[in-house]
Amino acid sequence: MGEVMKEANFSLASVKFTTAANINSLVLQNVTKAQRKVKTDKENVAAYELTGLAGGGQQIDRLKKNYSKAVDLLVDLASLQTSFITLDDIIKATNRRVNAIEFVIIPKIERTLNYITQELDEREREEFFRLASSDLSLQFIFELYILNFVLYLCVCRCLFKVLSY
Template sequence: MSGKDRLDVFPSRMALTVMKARLKGAQKGHSLLKKKADALILRFRKILGKIIDTKTKMGECMKEASLSLAGAKFTSGNISHMVLQNVTKAQTKVRSKKENVAGVNLPVFEPYSEGNDTYELTGLSRGGQQIDILKKNYAKAVELLVILASLQTSFITLDEAIKITNRRVNAIEHVIIPRIEKTIQYITTELDEREREEFYRLKKIQEKKKIIRDRNEKMKLERMAKESALQEEPQNLIEERDEDLLF
């Protein structure tokens, strides 16, 4: 096993426990990131569908607004100078907020109206109905533009978040977890080898102790036999001497 495939750790029981804890943490992190990626992809697809629907509505709305503008010009003449004279401040404004989706903050834009209608007196002379339709169509178009901008911004943000999350998931799945598993395998192999060496060493020590014990026991028996022989030898001499005296 090469050093690139595993982490550089000293094989021990403590290291094995630490690596198993790291493996469990990596697997849990991989599971959580996978769930996050699935949630982001689900929201990404929903936003994509909303963008398609909003663009379709936007096309129809802009077509109606262009037709109403042509009708207003036909009935009221050139109304551009009247609009420019009445403009003081923006009537439609945009407020921004954030929506949290699986830890990712998505910007959300909402249109709202503030103040009175600055064009309420426009068209009193002629073409008032056409101008009123024109205002409503363009107000609807502005609202759809804000919604579309919000969806597009959320779409781009989610796209980047999904790419980052998928890279992390792939890194944990294909790099970190295999490396930790190979490190655990390496530590386990080294510990098993040490246990085999320790068992072999203890076995040799026991055999050597047995040989020494048997040798000592043999020497002890030989010494006891010699001592016993030395104790019996004088008695035989006395008996033989006594027999000589009797004859």
């Protein structure tokens, strides 16, 4: 981009140097008019006026090409800049969402899970204490344990008899 702008400005300087006339009239011409104009110039040589062509046509063409390139590059640059600004806004919004999830939502869920775990542990301790504090409950649990053991022994004997035959 810098090289194109440098070349365009150098072309403008060379046009101003080669044509003594004001080039604003050429620049302000409408595009629908002729693309190239030839100017005549009169030189006074030994008291005679000689009609000839004014110089600078090639430099003006070069100036036009260089500034066309520069304008095209500036349009591309402006398009990229707009895209970068939009992308930057999207990235900022995404970062805000990530931060909200990381610093608000996840800690809230972790606190809820800790609360649920504590409540379940508390209920388990209360139930164990309730069962352990009652003699009837302990006796009932012991009897169930013995009945399960006796049932297990009966099943084992039956299996042994079946397998023995």
